[in-house]
Amino acid sequence: TVLSALEAGVLRLTLNRPDKLNAFNEEMHLALRAGFERARSDDDVRAVMLTGAGRGFSAGQDLGDRDPRKGGAPDLGRTIETFYNPLLRLIRSLEKPVVCAVNGVAAGAGANIAFACDITLAARSARFIQAFAKIGLVPDSGGTWSLPRLVGEARAKALAMTAEPLDAETAASWGLIWRAVDDAALMDEASALAVRLAAGPTRGLGLTKRAIQAAATHSFDEQLDLERDLQREAGRSADYAEGVTAFLDKRNPEFRGR
Numbered sequence: 001t002v003l004s005a006l007e008a009g010v011l012r013l014t015l016n017r018p019d020k021l022n023a024f025n026e027e028m029h030l031a032l033r034a035g036f037e038r039a040r041s042d043d044d045v046r047a048v049m050l051t052g053a054g055r056g057f058s059a060g061q062d063l064g065d066r067d068p069r070k071g072g073a074p075d076l077g078r079t080i081e082t083f084y085n086p087l088l089r090l091i092r093s094l095e096k097p098v099v100c101a102v103n104g105v106a107a108g109a110g111a112n113i114a115f116a117c118d119i120t121l122a123a124r125s126a127r128f129i130q131a132f133a134k135i136g137l138v139p140d141s142g143g144t145w146s147l148p149r150l151v152g153e154a155r156a157k158a159l160a161m162t163a164e165p166l167d168a169e170t171a172a173s174w175g176l177i178w179r180a181v182d183d184a185a186l187m188d189e190a191s192a193l194a195v196r197l198a199a200g201p202t203r204g205l206g207l208t209k210r211a212i213q214a215a216a217t218h219s220f221d222e223q224l225d226l227e228r229d230l231q232r233e234a235g236r237s238a239d240y241a242e243g244v245t246a247f248l249d250k251r252n253p254e255f256r257g258r
Ligand code: LHQ
Pocket: 019, 020, 021, 023, 059, 060, 061, 062, 063, 064, 066, 076, 079, 080, 105, 107, 108, 109, 110, 129, 131, 132, 134, 135, 137, 140
């Protein structure tokens, strides 16, 4: 249910239930989580690229598994606690760049997983839908956190309460994603970006991710202190030494991710 391939330092994870627009069932959750766990523990992985097979990115939770006529009142909190929250925590806490290539519709949790990645590109034909409102639910997978931060409360509430589809171009102009690109160019562009990041100073990039995410809960003073601490750490990396040496020698650096 998830294709996994490591090439040029990029672990490419492809959601692979195309008949269901890559809706999440338990098996796909576990497979995707295993991919991100590998990204965390395998030093050969220096960036992740997440995308979907077929014409959709992900339609969110598989509602075929959720027929209310079959069985009693479900505890959705348990599903969130067991499957979605661990995945979102892995993505956000992974100190390596996560590129997301939204190849088609991203609905419900599918949209909010895309917004949780570090650099998200989308095909011009892709749409983002906070589908939760259509079935009486609350945006999950971090959506109630990321939407207001990325686009402000006014747009966040309208997106979440109307469940109107948002096209990729508008998503980019609102700051929900990095860029909308031509459908035919999406995979090449996202792959090239992931490969470039994977060849980068992985420690420095990981610490940068940590710092920017920490800003959400920090005062300016706390953030200055954090920058001091993280810069100290980055300054001890071999990649920093290589970066400065390469600059002084007027050549391109060869980062090793250490
Ligand atoms: C699907 C799905 C799907 C199963 C398309 N499930 N089959 C967390 C915790 C616990 C419970 C609940 O939820 C959550 C978080 C959430 O993610 S809630 C939000 C769940 N997702 C949705 O409500 C989206 C439902 N899907 C749609 O609204 C449409 O399919 C979209 C707008 C995504 C795409 O529309 P179309 O391009 O017109 O495609 P389609 O509707 O024809 O779908 C193609 C096939 O995929 C179709 O199957 P079929 O056998 O008829 O060809 C759909 O049934 C299936 N599919 N989404 N979530």
